[in-house]
Amino acid sequence: xxxxxxxxxxxxxxxxxxxxxGSDTYIKPxxxxxxxxxxxxxxNVLNNIKVPWDLTCDEIIYCLEGTFRLVCDGESYIxxxxxxxxxxxxxxxxxxxxxxxxxxxAAYPHNWKQLAGITQVPGIDPSDxxxx
Numbered sequence: 001x002x003x004x005x006x007x008x009x010x011x012x013x014x015x016x017x018x019x020x021x022g023s024d025t026y027i028k029p030x031x032x033x034x035x036x037x038x039x040x041x042x043x044n045v046l047n048n049i050k051v052p053w054d055l056t057c058d059e060i061i062y063c064l065e066g067t068f069r070l071v072c073d074g075e076s077y078i079x080x081x082x083x084x085x086x087x088x089x090x091x092x093x094x095x096x097x098x099x100x101x102x103x104x105x106a107a108y109p110h111n112w113k114q115l116a117g118i119t120q121v122p123g124i125d126p127s128d129x130x131x132x
Contacts, residue, residue, distance in 0.1 A: 060107075
């Protein structure tokens with residue numbers, strides 16, 4: 001862990017990206033506790049969906065494609081390709097997209113799901129769910 005750089009290719013999500021339904025989300029965790037003792041990150045593809053969430057970790061979002069909207073306390077934060085958004089923990093938010101968008105997320109700490117007692121996250125396949 002942490003000894004060598006790790007490269008994660010978009011190929012890991014390409015098939016799911018191509019098959020996205022009319023209202024769907026898919027999260028592919030890439031950097032997990034297997035690779036880092038401090039942070040985690042991955043790709044989230046959203047298509048015509050709203051996902052309400054109680055955020056229990058700090059998160060940085062980088063918009064790779066399309067338009068991503070985060071709603072917090074009634075205010076919308078609109079991200080287009082190349083935009084970066086920091087979202088502090090302990091906020092009630094909604095991840096939203098009116099069409100297909102792709103974001104990269106990085107979160108701290110890496111074990112936020114375990115700390116919050118979360119056993120399921122919308123969009124993460126059970127086989128990819130890593131609690132810590």
